[in-house]
Amino acid sequence: MDWNLVALAVVVLIVAFVLYMLYRINELRGSGTSALLRELPADDGRAWRHGVVRYDDNALEYFRLRRVLPGPQRLVLRQAVTVSGRRSPTASEADFLDENMVILELADRGGDFELALDSGGVTAFQSWLESRPSLRAERRRRDD
Incomplete structure (x- = not known):
């Protein structure tokens, strides 16, 4: 198993989650x-x-x-x-x-x-x- 690939996938998921939460908070606060x-x-x-x-x-x-x-x-x-x-x-x-x-x-x-x-x-x-x-x-x- 390539641990670098697993680590990259985890980082991508975390970044996507953080971006989604920031988008959600920004969208809700403005509306x-x-x-x-x-x-x-x-x-x-x-x-x-x-x-x-x-x-x-x-x-x-x-x-x-x-x-x-x-x-x-x-x-x-x-x-x-x-x-x-x-x-x-x-x-x-x-x-x-x-x-x-x-x-x-x-x-x-x-x-x-x-x-x-x-x-x-x-x-x-x-x-x-x-x-x-x-x-x-x-x-x-x-x-x-």
Whole structure:
């Protein structure tokens, strides 16, 4: 076995992986709103994941920055999400969350989770959520 060839193949794979991750991070950061998300229940100040949220007509897509697989990690349907509260970061979260961030306590069919956004991100989220059609309008549109 030629060890030089094996070493070259390993180096090529590592370089390709690093280039892919750099491309992914650059692509995501330029096309959405920075956010942190954590599934609940979680210990205080733990399990936060950095990512980007994108909105479309029916869903919010959350992409983890350090995830290798393409596609969103979490898909939040606009008709199914509910906001159960909002809060400021706790003292244990202050190490990695800006004190001006707002943490939204949310629930959907996938369970409870928290989404941390800056004030502009919260405004965008609330606008997206509040502009959803009512369930009655959705039913009427399907019946036509």
